[in-house]
Amino acid sequence: MQWVKVLGGVVGAAALLGLGIILGHFAIPKGANVPAPSVSQDLDLEILETVMQQLEASRIRENLRELSREPHLASSPRDEALVQLLLQRWQDPESGLDAAEAPAYEVLLSFPSQEQPNHVAVVSPTGSVVFSCRQSEQNLTGEQVGPDVVPPYAAYAPPGTPQGLLVYANRGTEEDFMNLQTQGIKLEGTIALTRYGGAGRGAKAVNAAKYGVAGVLVYTDPADINDGQSSANETFPNSWCLPPSGVERGSYYEYFGDPLTPYLPANPSSFRLDPDAAPGFPPIPAQPIGFDDAKSLLWDLWPQLPGREHWVVTTGWGPASGLMATSQQTEHLPVLSWGKPGKQLCGPQGPVEFHAHFTSDLHTSATPSLELPSSFPNQDFRTRCSLCLEHPSPYSCHSWPTLTFPPATSQVNVSVHNRRELRNSSNVLGIIRGAVEPDRYVLYGNHRDSWVHGAVDPSSGTAVLLELSRVLGTLLKKGTWRPRRSIVFASWGAEEFGLIGSTEFTEEFFSKLQERTVAYINVDISVFANATLRAQGTPPVQSVIFAAAKQIPAPSPVGLSIYDNWIRYSNRSSPAYGVVPSLGSLGAGSDYAPFIHFLGISSMDIAYTYDRSKTSARIYPTYHTAFDTFGYVDKFVDPGFSSHQAVARTAGSVLLRLSDSLFLPLNVSDYGETLRSFLQAAQQHLGGLLEQHSISLGRLVTAVEKFEAAAKALEQHRSALQKGSPDPLQVRMLNDQLMLLERTFLNPRAFPEERYYSHVLWAPRTSSVATFPGLANACSRAMNTSLGSEAWAEVRRQLSILVVALEGAAATLRPVADL
């Protein structure tokens, strides 16, 4: 019957509909309608272009405004608020990631006392304070005051109140102190005034303490940071320069990672070293000051302090010093430099009025003569000069006037009341799960904590991170895209205290990370200045950075790619490629350090930076001061944020290429160039010395050749596979070789005295020869020892370690079923 048929039809349709609903509900995964993964999923150039287009400068600017609105010192309430902000963004249903969490570690930080502020003063013999340094920076923009602005301090410097005569100790290197001692300057019990640069922060205190110095002051010299500019109207907020009251804060801890839990994650119940016995802390109190105060100590105080004996300048003092660069005589400061550059010393320095100058050029004239300005307070300083000269010579002192210094009567007091505290510090981690190879991770990270507002450092990087994760998250949530491999975003905690959050993370997950991580991308300060891209990394990442940089327009000049602009500022001649931009090598300046040095993961750091023809600033001028604010960035560093956008695009493109390419874009043959150049430097600079000790570099040469051959063959294999239709396991096997190459350079037993450093190519190098660090360092130590010394045995050991590592690397690159 018809109605039966109709009913049947309706029932059938309903059943089908119901089945459809059930299937739709249960059989098709909720959420993103990502295309079903294919084992051959490869980089999609349209998606890449979409991402490039969607990265907005204005959003980066807004991110930065929010991130740098308040100071966010590690573990502070605002730092924790930013943890929540990051979590919120990464858990956003429209633009978030697959998952995000914020695990905390309990780490040892160091803070100045609020009750007893640190204090530097000049004290007269009667005990009265005749001069006090500022305890905070000048409030120039309304942002330099408030309870969250941490006063300048040297983190981890021990508390103490040393008092003594002031000694000017240049950069506080070991050589600086040695030179002072050589001059007969009594260092025991003094306060050393040093300037930033040349030696690490903590190293200045370590070096000083070796010579009995009781306390260390550190200032930022305008010559080093401001290209000499030092007056208020020449500096921020009138320019990007550091104002006279600006003080660089920083960690004075010598290692990285949580100081109490080396090699272990700083979980609450982890084993901790005794804080009073743990190594790496500065041994004596230290305090940073602004250059205005430094100048006062050096200069304005002179009339009040006629008895000061120790106004002595050592190596490197000269026309470069901004503090001294206020007279016409700067080129003629009495740096006696004939014949032995870097070894010259001279007499009393300080107030510019005291400057003697030479009427002939010391560098060319064999018999310089000396004139003193009329303002010179005392014409008789022959006695001191003869003390000062390292190598008295016929024309050194006899024609000089003698200046007699009365004994010192006033002293400098340094009161430090820092406290070390266990604090919770969080990392924020967010993941986009890989569609095809979720067990391969591309890591992208930056720290979150700042010293004050930290607009440049680190928020310029975090602003980029958030914009990149927004764009990728949006594509993900829309179902347009899911990467081949997993992407892990990280916002590290407590980097400023010593890369702590990232290091603890690598300690906690070292096996998993070593097994699975393709590469680590670090974007800390994303824009130092807006001239050019600057990238540091290990050789395998060079090609992917170049590939990205070639396809992105530079903010300026119009028409150039980032790559083309970059090559104008910084380049080198590559045997394989001709002139290419210079990829810098990785030290330990940011969170990439534990990834490359401890885990052997190919790493990179990407930023925009200076035109070095326009500034010789050691770093951007407001670094680690209360003047590193949103307004500073917006007005002086990157108006319009186009450099931020350029970095976001470059790092984003690198990230996508690493996460999405079927074949990992890591070029292992580029390591061959580094090895070859290290080898040539070793042959050139160490070969003769080694030969004298019957040590041949022959096996090293062979090892480098083996590496080159294996890398070349592997690249050919890659090309062949790319042309064919490889099965997914063939690609995976090749990618594993590429990924794991960097790991083969690790040897945890190579440098037993270096914490975390186990990469035999990138461990710290004390020698100036750009070669294999273990070999170079061992040679430096052995150089002046006898033939059969332990130091020479160590040279041989280091050479063997290196050869084994290179041969092991070559073995990893060779066909996988070769014996």
Place this chain on the structure above:
Amino acid sequence: MQWVKVLGGVVGAAALLGLGIILGHFAIPKGANVPAPSVSQDLDLEILETVMQQLEASRIRENLRELSREPHLASSPRDEALVQLLLQRWQDPESGLDAAEAPAYEVLLSFPSQEQPNHVAVVSPTGSVVFSCRQSEQNLTGEQVGPDVVPPYAAYAPPGTPQGLLVYANRGTEEDFMNLQTQGIKLEGTIALTRYGGAGRGAKAVNAAKYGVAGVLVYTDPADINDGQSSANETFPNSWCLPPSGVERGSYYEYFGDPLTPYLPANPSSFRLDPDAAPGFPPIPAQPIGFDDAKSLLWDLWPQLPGREHWVVTTGWGPASGLMATSQQTEHLPVLSWGKPGKQLCGPQGPVEFHAHFTSDLHTSATPSLELPSSFPNQDFRTRCSLCLEHPSPYSCHSWPTLTFPPATSQVNVSVHNRRELRNSSNVLGIIRGAVEPDRYVLYGNHRDSWVHGAVDPSSGTAVLLELSRVLGTLLKKGTWRPRRSIVFASWGAEEFGLIGSTEFTEEFFSKLQERTVAYINVDISVFANATLRAQGTPPVQSVIFAAAKQIPAPSPVGLSIYDNWIRYSNRSSPAYGVVPSLGSLGAGSDYAPFIHFLGISSMDIAYTYDRSKTSARIYPTYHTAFDTFGYVDKFVDPGFSSHQAVARTAGSVLLRLSDSLFLPLNVSDYGETLRSFLQAAQQHLGGLLEQHSISLGRLVTAVEKFEAAAKALEQHRSALQKGSPDPLQVRMLNDQLMLLERTFLNPRAFPEERYYSHVLWAPRTSSVATFPGLANACSRAMNTSLGSEAWAEVRRQLSILVVALEGAAATLRPVADL
């Protein structure tokens, strides 16, 4: 036209034929017609059965006959001849592997001087030799003489000719020497006679030297090796027992690997330690002797040497001693053991005629009384006894007669003339390349070098290795089979000197091996005895050994599988499976040591062994002697070679399962059982002590729970994948988790004083508690130190290292895209 058509047809046919020839020549690979690999290639049970069937006992027997035909000490001409034999077999066109090679290392070995044989003699006060020990074993089968039979010696013992009074020092443990000292025995300058067992060979000399002992003799006690049998007619060639002249050779080096190149492969140009400063060598001359000579020194010499003072027995002396077991009084030897087992001491021992015996049972009677046999030479030894008793008590000495010992007049001279030499020692490596995952290696190895003929050790293993490689090679060359993963066969050199060949191999290729090795299978001595299978390994290999053993018939009794037979001899109760055979744990007794301890590769050792109800022999009796010959094996160890065949089948099945299964047959959840039992032991035996020091095991408990949960979830994931149709990368990712789990337990910084040992679960354990070694050892050291000692800090550090390792292991097992 017809002829045109014909011609056309002919030309066409010729062209087709030509094309066919060309295609056949160029387009089809030469050699084995292996089926094209499929990414889902899985274990083929038919192939497995074929392999099982084709492993022939008679061929193993012939292999053994050839391998043990001549002595083949490491680096000897015959050892090198066997290298060629292996190469020839593995390069055979009909039954060889894909490739084979024999790389050599230059390693430090130690040999006795041919010109100045080592010599042990008793010398009278006048300097005349009153007794000489044998310099070689008795020629019982015609195989114990000849230039290639190396005389008994202690490899690496330094040359020297110490002479002094003889002291019997039991097993030469630290406690043995301490006890002697406690008894007032002067050890300085003496010669200590010790027996094998209880302490490592080298340890006996190290312990002795700490007490000023000048030389060490070591003999094999019939009680330890022959179940007490000691006469010529009770021993080989009349039984499997050790003849009176048999001497165990061995390495007295304390570590493993080439002594001069720790952590570096011993290539000719590698850095080498100064041989005179390298650690681990015995500090004083040592020489092994037979029990016949030991008996002479202890016993027969008495009448000639009435003045000997040092006939003192220390711990563990008792009815077990075969030398002493010739009297009816053996159960009543004066071991004063009430209350404190293992801590007893007693008086003068030596000639059985001297034995006092107790008329009441010391273990049950509170007041034992003592009788001396009428032959006892002196009734007065009360004085000495009071010295001997560690814990004098009311019933200890007062009823004892006193024996006065005249002063010693004769001494023992030990002349050792060993020389250390750099020698070339080869490994032989052969590979069958994997069809699908050639970058995954299953390693199968045994050493090749022996002390003399080495029929059991190691040729019984090499005979099996050659038969297995023949069967697999034949299938390979026929084109019937190619494994999914690569199989690497290895014949290691210089194992007897300290696992040298295998260790150097792991040092040379550590990165590649760590990245790619699925498991290492060791079959050294394949048949100790013919009662039952014995397997040692880490937990993940248990399941694959069980699976293999269940499907192979035991040689006897008929009808039982190897598994069913095994469980009768050695079993334990598993929480997960009920009663199962006991899988032993891996020490450092063979070449698996560097693989498990240094590289963290899941390893196993497989053999057939004793019925422990029938023998308590420390090891098979002719171990390391000139009596370990083909005839010995053929007649006494495994007549018919069915146990050899059983081992070949078991190891072969394990090898095929590991190389061919789509899903790796490593059961990671079985590690949970070990961790749980270690945890329970720690809680039970260390928990109280730790609690007293406020150390909680809570985080360790949590870590074990996390591991168990992650392992369980992974097994479920594996099951789900196995039921579905996973893509090849999903399988690979899971397999990587399984393969790399063992690596997560490595921490190269965990035990800085232990060379190579970095596996936190299997490092050497000094404590008797079967738990985590780092924790147990640290607790032992800390136990008697004060609260804040460094030893207690080390306990906390070890606990943290352990927790991090277990949590890292759990992280590796969790879903790969979990944060």
